[in-house]
Amino acid sequence: MKRIKNIEKCDFFYKLKRKLKDGIYTLEVALHNKLKRKRKNTASIERENKLNLLFYISLVTLPLLQVVVFYFYVNFNSFFLAFQEYNPVTLRYDWALWKNFDNIWFFVSREKTLLYCFRNSALSYVVTLFISLPLALLFSQYIYKKGPAGGFFKTVLFIPSIIPEMIMTTMFLYFADSFIPATVKGIFGKEIAGLLTQGNTTMLITLLCYSVFISFGGNIIMYSSTMSGIDKSLVEAAQLDGATQMQEFWHITIPMIYPTLSTFITVGVAGIFTHQLSLFSLFGADGNAYNEVWTIGYFLYSRTVYAGSANYPELAAYGLLMTIIAVPLVFTVRYLLSKFGPKTD
Amino acid sequence: MKRCKLLCLIFAMCFSAISLGGCMGDLFEDGNKNIDATKVQIYVGTYDGGYGQEYLQVWKKEFEELHKDDEYVTPSGETKVGVEVVPNLSSDYGAQLETMIGSAQDDIIFGEAFDYYALAQSGQIAAIDDLVTETSPFDGKSIESKMTTDQINFYKVDGHYYGLPNYEAVYGLYYDVDLFELNGYYFNKNGQLITNAYQAELAAGNLSYGPDGKTGIDPKTGIDYSIDDGLPVNLDQFFTLADRMVEDQVWVMTYADRLQFYYNQFLTSLTANFMGRSEMMLNQDYTGTSYTLVESIDPDGTVHLQEGGVPITPATGYLLQKQAGRYYALEFTEKILDSTKLYAYMPFTGSKNHVDAQDAFLKSRYPDQTSTNTKPIAMLLDSSWWYNEASGTMATMAQTVSPQCAANRRRIGYMPLPNETEGGKQNTLFAANTPSVVIKSSVEDWRMPIVKEFLQFALSDEMLSKYSITTNAVYSLKYTLTDEDEENATYFLKSLMAMHENSEIVYPISTSAIYRVGAGFTSGSARTGFFSLVDGVQKTYPSNALGQDGISAIDYFNGLSAYWTAEAWERTYGTAF
Numbered sequence: 052m053k054r055i056k057n058i059e060k061c062d063f064f065y066k067l068k069r070k071l072k073d074g075i076y077t078l079e080v081a082l083h084n085k086l087k088r089k090r091k092n093t094a095s096i097e098r099e100n101k102l103n104l105l106f107y108i109s110l111v112t113l114p115l116l117q118v119v120v121f122y123f124y125v126n127f128n129s130f131f132l133a134f135q136e137y138n139p140v141t142l143r144y145d146w147a148l149w150k151n152f153d154n155i156w157f158f159v160s161r162e163k164t165l166l167y168c169f170r171n172s173a174l175s176y177v178v179t180l181f182i183s184l185p186l187a188l189l190f191s192q193y194i195y196k197k198g199p200a201g202g203f204f205k206t207v208l209f210i211p212s213i214i215p216e217m218i219m220t221t222m223f224l225y226f227a228d229s230f231i232p233a234t235v236k237g238i239f240g241k242e243i244a245g246l247l248t249q250g251n252t253t254m255l256i257t258l259l260c261y262s263v264f265i266s267f268g269g270n271i272i273m274y275s276s277t278m279s280g281i282d283k284s285l286v287e288a289a290q291l292d293g294a295t296q297m298q299e300f301w302h303i304t305i306p307m308i309y310p311t312l313s314t315f316i317t318v319g320v321a322g323i324f325t326h327q328l329s330l331f332s333l334f335g336a337d338g339n340a341y342n343e344v345w346t347i348g349y350f351l352y353s354r355t356v357y358a359g360s361a362n363y364p365e366l367a368a369y370g371l372l373m374t375i376i377a378v379p380l381v382f383t384v385r386y387l388l389s390k391f392g393p394k395t396d
Numbered sequence: 397m398k399r400c401k402l403l404c405l406i407f408a409m410c411f412s413a414i415s416l417g418g419c420m421g422d423l424f425e426d427g428n429k430n431i432d433a434t435k436v437q438i439y440v441g442t443y444d445g446g447y448g449q450e451y452l453q454v455w456k457k458e459f460e461e462l463h464k465d466d467e468y469v470t471p472s473g474e475t476k477v478g479v480e481v482v483p484n485l486s487s488d489y490g491a492q493l494e495t496m497i498g499s500a501q502d503d504i505i506f507g508e509a510f511d512y513y514a515l516a517q518s519g520q521i522a523a524i525d526d527l528v529t530e531t532s533p534f535d536g537k538s539i540e541s542k543m544t545t546d547q548i549n550f551y552k553v554d555g556h557y558y559g560l561p562n563y564e565a566v567y568g569l570y571y572d573v574d575l576f577e578l579n580g581y582y583f584n585k586n587g588q589l590i591t592n593a594y595q596a597e598l599a600a601g602n603l604s605y606g607p608d609g610k611t612g613i614d615p616k617t618g619i620d621y622s623i624d625d626g627l628p629v630n631l632d633q634f635f636t637l638a639d640r641m642v643e644d645q646v647w648v649m650t651y652a653d654r655l656q657f658y659y660n661q662f663l664t665s666l667t668a669n670f671m672g673r674s675e676m677m678l679n680q681d682y683t684g685t686s687y688t689l690v691e692s693i694d695p696d697g698t699v700h701l702q703e704g705g706v707p708i709t710p711a712t713g714y715l716l717q718k719q720a721g722r723y724y725a726l727e728f729t730e731k732i733l734d735s736t737k738l739y740a741y742m743p744f745t746g747s748k749n750h751v752d753a754q755d756a757f758l759k760s761r762y763p764d765q766t767s768t769n770t771k772p773i774a775m776l777l778d779s780s781w782w783y784n785e786a787s788g789t790m791a792t793m794a795q796t797v798s799p800q801c802a803a804n805r806r807r808i809g810y811m812p813l814p815n816e817t818e819g820g821k822q823n824t825l826f827a828a829n830t831p832s833v834v835i836k837s838s839v840e841d842w843r844m845p846i847v848k849e850f851l852q853f854a855l856s857d858e859m860l861s862k863y864s865i866t867t868n869a870v871y872s873l874k875y876t877l878t879d880e881d882e883e884n885a886t887y888f889l890k891s892l893m894a895m896h897e898n899s900e901i902v903y904p905i906s907t908s909a910i911y912r913v914g915a916g917f918t919s920g921s922a923r924t925g926f927f928s929l930v931d932g933v934q935k936t937y938p939s940n941a942l943g944q945d946g947i948s949a950i951d952y953f954n955g956l957s958a959y960w961t962a963e964a965w966e967r968t969y970g971t972a973f
Contacts, residue, residue: 157963157964225747228745229747359913362914
C-alpha cells in the first residue's frame with residue numbers, strides 16, 4: 052500500500068515536472084517567435100551594430116570609470132604632489148622640485164628600515180613563487196585528476212579564503228601566540244614565546260607561512276579551474292603514448308595553463324610593492340608591527356594612514372619611486388615569461 | 397547569443413547602479429532611519445569608541461525635554477526640536493572629516509585628530525564667536541571663561557573661534573585601590589613602604605603626602621590633595637614598591653602590547669610629568685629656553701645637565717631630544733619591562749589589545765578555573781577612557797562574580813606618575829589626541845541658531861557634570877560636578893577630577909607653524925616623539941627596543957639625537973622656519 056502511494060506521489064511529481072518543462076518550452080517558442088532573427092537588411096544590421104555598441108559600452112563603462120577615477124585622477128594629483136611641499140602658513144602646497152626625493156634619499160641612505168622592507172617584500176614574493184605556487188599547482192593537478200577526496204580538500208582549503216580576514220587573523224594570532232606555546236609546554240614542558248611575539252626571530256617565518264596558507268585555497272581554485280578546461284583528447288593522447296602523471300603534468304598541464312600562470316606571476320611582481328604580508332590585519336595600521344618585518348606595502352600604508360597634510364608630498368614621492376622601479380620590472384618579467392615560457396602549440 | 401548579451405547588459409547595468417549607488421551613499425550615515433521627520437533635527441556626530449555616544453544620548457534627552465513645549469520656526473512653519481546622535485564606528489572618523497565634512501550628515505562633530513586649522517581656513521567649519529564669548533543662559537557663564545589660555549589661543553584662528561575643546565584623555569597608570577589597601581602598598585612619611593601596618597599607619601596619619609607634597613582638602617578651592625597620599629613619589633620608591641609586589645606574587649602592571657602606540661603615549665605622559673609644563677610646551681611652541689638638556693649620562697644612569705639655559709627656536713628644535721625627561725621616561729621603561737624582573741604581565745605577546753589588558757586587570761583578583769592568570773595585577777596602563785570601555789566587563793562581573801565588581805563600587809584610581817624629586821612637585825598631565833568639537837559651516841541659516849544652542853547647552857556646567865557621570869571622565873573645560881553627581885561619582889571619576897584640578901595640564905595644541913607640520917610628541921599617532929636611530933636601525937617603539945632588543949635606555953636616548961640631527965630636522969620641518 053505504501054509502495055502504491057509512493058508510486059502515485061512519484062507520478063504526481065513526474066507530471067508536474069513535465070508540465071513545467073512544457074510551460075518553459077512554450078515560453079521559449081513564444082519568445083523566439085517574437086525575437087526571431089528576420090532577414091537582415093541594412094536597417095537591421097545598423098540596429099544590431101547599435102545594440103552591440105551599447106552592449107560593449109555598458110560592459111566597459113564601469114571598469115573604464117574605475118581606471119579614470121582611481122588610477123588616473125588619484126595618481127595625477129599624487130604625481131604633482133611628489134614635486135611639492137606643504138606651507139604651514141598659507142596651508143597650500145608650493146613647488147619644491149626634487150626636494151622630496153632628496154629627503155627620501157637622505158633618510159634611506161642612513162637607515163636600514165627601507166632595506167628591511169625591500170628584503171621582506173622580495174622574500175615574500177620568492178616564497179610565493181617557489182613554495183606557494185608549486186604547491187598550489189601540484190595540489191590543483193591532484194584535484195584536476197580527481198584524486199581521492201580531491202573535492203573535499205578543495206572545499207576545506209578554500210575555506211580560509213572565504214572567512215573574513217579579521218576572523219582568520221584573530222584565530223591565527225591565538226594559534227601562534229597561545230596555542231603553540233601552550234602545546235609545546237604541555238608536550239615538552241618547555242616555555243616558549245608566541246611565534247608572533249614582537250621581535251621574536253620566528254616572527255618573519257611565521258608571517259611567511261601564514262601568507263602561504265592563506266593564499267593556498269584561492270590559488271587551488273584558480274589553477275584547478277583552468278586545468279579543467281584542458282582538452283581531454285590531448286590528455287588521452289599523452290596517456291596512450293605512455294606518459295606518466297608527472298610527464299603529463301609537465302608537458303601537458305603546465306603549457307596549457309601557462310597563460311594564466313604567467314599572468315599571475317607578472318601580477319605578483321607588481322604586488323611586491325603593495326603586499327603587506329597580513330601585517331595590517333595582524334598588528335593594525337599604526338606601524339605596531341616590529342620594524343624588521345615590515346614590507347614596502349605596510350611601510351607606505353602605515354605612514355600614510357596617520358599622515359598629515361605636510362607628509363603627503365614625501366609619500367607621493369615614495370609612490371612615484373616605487374612605480375619607477377615596478378613598471379620596468381613588470382614589463383621585463385612579462386617579456387621574459389612570454390619569450391622563454393612553454394608554448395601551447 | 398542575443399539573450400545572453402541581453403542578460404550581460406542587465407548585469408552590467410545592475411553592477412554599475414550598485415557601484416554608483418555605493419559611491420553616492422552618505423559615508424557618515426549610520427543606517428538609523430527612524431528619524432522623526434516632523435521635528436527640526438540637530439545631527440550630532442561622534443566616534444563611537446572610547447567614551448562612546450551615551451553622553452550624547454543624555455544631552456539629547458535633556459535638550460529635547462527642555463524644548464518639549466517649544467515650537468521652532470522653520471521655512472515651512474513651526475515645529476518641535478529633536479536631536480539625532482550619529483555614532484561613527486570608524487576610528488579614522490577624525491581623519492575622514494577633513495575630506496568628508498562637506499557631505500557629512502552631522503551638524504555638530506565631537507571629533508578628534510583632525511586638522512582644525514585646515515578646516516577653519518578652508519571655511520568648512522562655522523565661526524562660533526557668539527556661542528563661545530556670550531554668557532550662556534544655561535549656567536550664566538561664557539564657554540570662553542571655562543577655557544585655559546592655551547585653549548583660547550589655539551581655537552582662535554585670525555581672531556575667530558571655529559571650534560571648542562572636546563574630551564580629556566590621559567594615558568597613565570590606573571591602580572587597584574582595594575589591592576593597594578589590602579597589601580599596604582603605601583609609603584609613610586619616612587619614605588618606607590608600609591605593607592602590613594597600613595591600617596595602623598593610616599589611623600596615625602603617617603601616610604606620606606604623595607607626589608604633590610600636600611594633603612587634605614583646600615578649603616578655598618575644594619581641591620582634594622589627599623588622593624595621592626602614600627603613593628610613590630619618585631622612581632626609587634616606585635621600584636621599591638614594584639619589587640615588593642613581585643615578592644607578593646602580584647604583577648605590577650599590564651598593557652596593550654599589540655597597540656604599542658599606547659605605550660608611547662604613556663611615555664609622553666611620563667616625560668611630561670618629569671619635565672613639567674614649561675619644558676613640555678617647548679616641544680609644541682619651539683620658542684623659549686630649555687633648562688633640562690642633558691650634557692652626559694654616566695654608565696650608572698646619573699644625569700648631568702647642561703649649565704644655563706639653551707634657547708630653543710623652530711630651527712633648533714632638534715636639541716630638545718636631549719631633554720632629561722625623555723631619559724627618565726626611558727629609564728622607567730627599561731626597568732619596568734625588564735624581562736628578568738617579571739614586573740609586567742605578558743608584556744610582549746603582540747596579541748594583547750586594550751580590551752584584553754583591561755579584562756586581565758579587572759579579572760585578576762577574581763580568577764576562576766578558566767583563568768590563565770592567577771596573580772593579581774596592581775596597575776593598568778591605558779588612557780582614561782578605558783573605564784567607559786570596560787563598563788560591559790564590569791557589569792558582567794558584577795552579575796557573575798561579585799556585586800563589588802560593579803563600576804560604581806570598584807575602587808580604581810589614577811596613579812600620579814613618579815618624578816625625580818622627593819615629592820612636593822605639582823603633577824603635570826599630558827592630555828592626548830587634540831579632540832575638538834566643531835559645527836559644519838554648511839548648516840542652513842535657519843537651523844544654525846538651534847544647532848549653536850544645543851552646543852551651548854551641552855557645554856553648560858550641569859551638562860558637563862552629566863558628561864562626567866556618564867563617561868567617568870573629565871571634559872577639557874573648567875567645571876565642577878553638581879552635588880548630586882558628586883555623591884554618585886565613582887572612585888575612578890573622583891580620582892580623575894582630583895588629578896585634573898591638582899595638576900598642570902599640557903594640551904597637545906599650539907599655534908606654531910612647526911607644530912602644524914608635525915613636530916611634536918604625538919604627531920603621527922604618537923610615534924614621532926620617540927624616533928631613535930640605533931645601529932642604523934630606526935626604532936619607533938621604546939617598549940620593544942628596551943624590553944626585547946636589549947637596547948639600553950642610554951643608547952635609546954642617544955639614538956633620539958642621532959635620528960633628529962640638525963639636517964634631518966631641517967629636511968623634515970624646514971618649511972616652517
